[in-house]
Amino acid sequence: MAASIKRLGKETLIYGTSTVLARLLNFCLVPFYTYYLLPGDYGVIATTFAVIALLNVIFLFGMDQSYLRFASEHEQKTDVFQHCFYGVLLNGVVLSVLLWLFAKPFAALIGIGTQYGYIIHLAVWVLLLDVLNMIPFTKLRLERRPWYFAGVRTASIVVNVLGNIFFIAVLHKGIASILWANIFASLTSLLLLSPVVWQELLAKKPQFQKELARGMLKFAWPFVPSGLASLFISVIDKPILVHLVGLAQVGIYQANFKIGVFMMLLVSMFDQAWRPFFLAHAKEPEAKQTFARVLTYFTALGTWFLLGLAFLMPPIIQSNLFGNFHLISPNYWSGLNVIPCVLTGYFFYGLYVNFMIGPVMTKKTRVLLWITLLGAAVSITTNLSLVPHLGILGAGWAVALSYGSMALALFLFTQKHYTLPYEYKKLGCIAAACILAALAVCLVDKNAAQLTLGVKVGLLTLYPLVMWKIVRG
Numbered sequence: 522m523a524a525s526i527k528r529l530g531k532e533t534l535i536y537g538t539s540t541v542l543a544r545l546l547n548f549c550l551v552p553f554y555t556y557y558l559l560p561g562d563y564g565v566i567a568t569t570f571a572v573i574a575l576l577n578v579i580f581l582f583g584m585d586q587s588y589l590r591f592a593s594e595h596e597q598k599t600d601v602f603q604h605c606f607y608g609v610l611l612n613g614v615v616l617s618v619l620l621w622l623f624a625k626p627f628a629a630l631i632g633i634g635t636q637y638g639y640i641i642h643l644a645v646w647v648l649l650l651d652v653l654n655m656i657p658f659t660k661l662r663l664e665r666r667p668w669y670f671a672g673v674r675t676a677s678i679v680v681n682v683l684g685n686i687f688f689i690a691v692l693h694k695g696i697a698s699i700l701w702a703n704i705f706a707s708l709t710s711l712l713l714l715s716p717v718v719w720q721e722l723l724a725k726k727p728q729f730q731k732e733l734a735r736g737m738l739k740f741a742w743p744f745v746p747s748g749l750a751s752l753f754i755s756v757i758d759k760p761i762l763v764h765l766v767g768l769a770q771v772g773i774y775q776a777n778f779k780i781g782v783f784m785m786l787l788v789s790m791f792d793q794a795w796r797p798f799f800l801a802h803a804k805e806p807e808a809k810q811t812f813a814r815v816l817t818y819f820t821a822l823g824t825w826f827l828l829g830l831a832f833l834m835p836p837i838i839q840s841n842l843f844g845n846f847h848l849i850s851p852n853y854w855s856g857l858n859v860i861p862c863v864l865t866g867y868f869f870y871g872l873y874v875n876f877m878i879g880p881v882m883t884k885k886t887r888v889l890l891w892i893t894l895l896g897a898a899v900s901i902t903t904n905l906s907l908v909p910h911l912g913i914l915g916a917g918w919a920v921a922l923s924y925g926s927m928a929l930a931l932f933l934f935t936q937k938h939y940t941l942p943y944e945y946k947k948l949g950c951i952a953a954a955c956i957l958a959a960l961a962v963c964l965v966d967k968n969a970a971q972l973t974l975g976v977k978v979g980l981l982t983l984y985p986l987v988m989w990k991i992v993r994g
Contacts, residue, residue: 549682550682550685551776551779551848551849552846552847552848552849552850553685553686553689553690554566554699554776555776555849555850555852555853556850557689557690558696558772559769559772560768560769560770560771560772560773560852560853561767561768561769561772562695562696562772563771563772563775563776564759564763564767564768564769564770564771564772564775565633565637565640565696565768566696566699566775567759567771567772567774567775568631568632568633568759568760568763568768568771569631569633569637569640569641569644569700571756571757571759571760572631572644572756572760573644573647573648574752574756575749575752575753575756576616576620576644576648577648577651577652578744578745578748578749578752579616579745579749580609580612580613580616580648580649580651580652581609581652581655582608582609582612582741582742582744582745583740583741583742583743583744583745583748584605584608584609584655584656584737584741585605585655585656585658585659586740586741586744586886587605587737587738587740587741587744588601588602588605588656588659588660588663588737589659589662589663589796589797589800590740590800590881591733591736591737591740592660592663599721599724599725600725600728600730600733601733601737602656602660602721602722603721603722604729604730604733604734604737605656605737606653606656606657606718606721606722608734609652609653609655609656610653613648613649613652613653614649616648617645617648617649620641620644620645620648621641621642621645624638624639624641624642624645625638625641627641628640628641631760631763632760632763632764632768633763633768639697640696640697640700643697643700643701643704644700646700646704647700647703647704647707650704650707650708650710650711651707653711654707654710654711654714657714657717657718658670658673658710658714660717660721661673661717662793662796662797663797665797667793667794670793672713673710673713673714674710676709676710676713677706677707677709677710677713678706680702680705680706680709681702681703681705681706682702683702684698684701684702684703684705684706685698685699685702687702688701688702740884740886743886743887743889743890744886744889746890746893746894748893749893749897753893753896753897753900753901754866754893754896754897754899754900754919754920754923754924754927757897757900757901757904758774758900758904758916758919758920759771759774759775761901761904761905761908761916762774762904762908762913762916765908765909766908766912766913770912770913772853773852773853773855773856773913774856774859774913774916774917776849776853776856777849777853777856777857777859777860777863777913778856778859778863778917780830780834780838780860780863780864781860781863781864781866781867783826783830783834783864784823784826784827784830784863784864784867784868785867785870787822787823787826787871788823788867788868788870788871788874791819791871791874792874795815795874795875795877796877796881799812799878799881799882800881803882809940809941809942810942812878812941813941813942813943813944814944815875816872816875816941816943816944816948817943817944817947817948817951817992818992819871819872819875820872820948820951820952821951821988821991821992822988823868823871823872824868824951824952824954824955824984824988825981825984825985825988826868827864827865827868827955828955828958828959828980828981828984829981830860830864831860831861831864831865831959832962832977832980832981833977833981834860835857835860836974838854838857839854839857856913858914858917859913859914859916859917860917861917862914862917862918862920862921863917863920863921865920865921865925866917866920866921866922866923866924866925867924869921869924869925869927869928870924870927870928872928872932873924873927873928873931876928876931876932876934876935877931878935878939878941879931879934879935879936879938879939880931880934880935880938882939883938883939885934885938888931888934889931891930892927892930892931892934893927895926895927895930896923896924896926896927896930897923899919899922899923899926900919900920900922900923903915903918903919903922903923904916904919907919947991947992947994950991951988951991954984954987954988954991958980958984961976961980962976962977962980
């Protein structure tokens with residue numbers, strides 16, 4: 522068990538190297554955007570990329586998940602790759618043509634206005650190139666080649682960041698610069714992944730296999746509605762906010778929402794290694810005990826990250842780093858109160874990723890549709906109920922509550938169909954320690970604000986020691 526978990530941790534760190542660099546470099550663009558773009562312009566970009574995220578699920582059609590499952594079992598892995606890649610290519614081209622032709626009506630539909638039809642044209646290229654990268658990336662994950670994966674991801678992100686700076690600060694191309702930078706970054710990834718792609722496409726003459734294609738589509742399609750519903754939780758708030766509070770408030774919300782990227786780093790690092798890990802170790806005698814212990818470790822580390830970011834990011838953002846320069850322009854500070862909510866939501870999503878083992882191992886992936894529809898319903902309902910009264914803070918609460926409902930529902934399903942011996946006593950102690958630390962800071966901040974920072978640092982220093990004692994106890 523210990524050796525398996527150690528390997529999972531090692532691969533998580535390797536995958537995480539590229540993910541951390543990617544997210545950090547992208548986060549570095551947030552202060553850049555807040556100083557170069559008005560909140561309204563940033564709102565246009567936030568809304569556009571929210572829609573791109575949703576359309577990406579439809580373009581990909583769950584074929585990355587289908588590839589993971591079928592390539593791990595099928596003897597002819599080349600056949601699986603070819604079916605997935607050509608399927609994604611055909612679907613992407615058809616959808617891209619339709620979106621290109623109806624760009625202006627679509628721009629009006631999502632709330633940014635017909636004058637931004639050209640933004641939709643650029644978004645089409647971003648979508649198509651992104652999905653073409655997904656199957657070769659998934660192949661690298663399945664073959665446990667994290668260094669290749671990390672290298673390509675890192676190169677792509679560096680191109681993206683440099684492209685943003687060049688197009689915005691040098692060429693002054695405005696908000697279109699962000700999409701052009703993404704296009705060049707995706708082209709870089711596809712070029713670097715081309716040896717993986719051509720190795721499979723040229724290995725044998727493509728031959729359509731009806732039964733294989735049918736089985737893969739049957740496995741993949743539930744990931745489309747479930748993926749859409751899942752993304753609704755993190756992106757549907759932008760279109761709702763556009764109509765309820767305007768593009769400027771969307772820009773303020775998005776700038777602070779991006780702080781959650783640091784929590785999402787931990788979840789993304791874990792997710793990249795977790796799914797191939799449990800598929801590879803599922804048949805081992807102590808597999809279920811190993812999987813249960815992984816949740817304990819993740820919860821201990823995740824709550825520490827959650828508290829650290831929630832405690833320290835607001836004062837860091839408001840401090841002067843270089844004279845009058847701040848991490849985020851003061852024009853966006855009115856949204857700082859959404860940060861703890863977003864961080865909590867991403868932590869719950871990490872729990873959801875842990876519980877994903879149930880539907881994948883039992884092949885009952887259809888349940889993901891209902892669970893994520895539940896999360897989407899909670900998100901939409903909470904946004905519509907709270908935003909009119911709390912503004913963008915209501916959207917932050919919607920993120921936390923929706924991801925929390927999804928994690929709970931998937932936990933109940935997994936324990937019914939693929940029961941795991943989770944360490945409930947340890948998990949309860951971890952949760953209690955996290956809640957007590959948060960309450961202590963709130964109490965001090967209310968009664969002795971000048972001591973708040975010192976209390977936060979002290980609690981964050983002691984917290985890992987408490988977690989170590991709980992986990993090893």
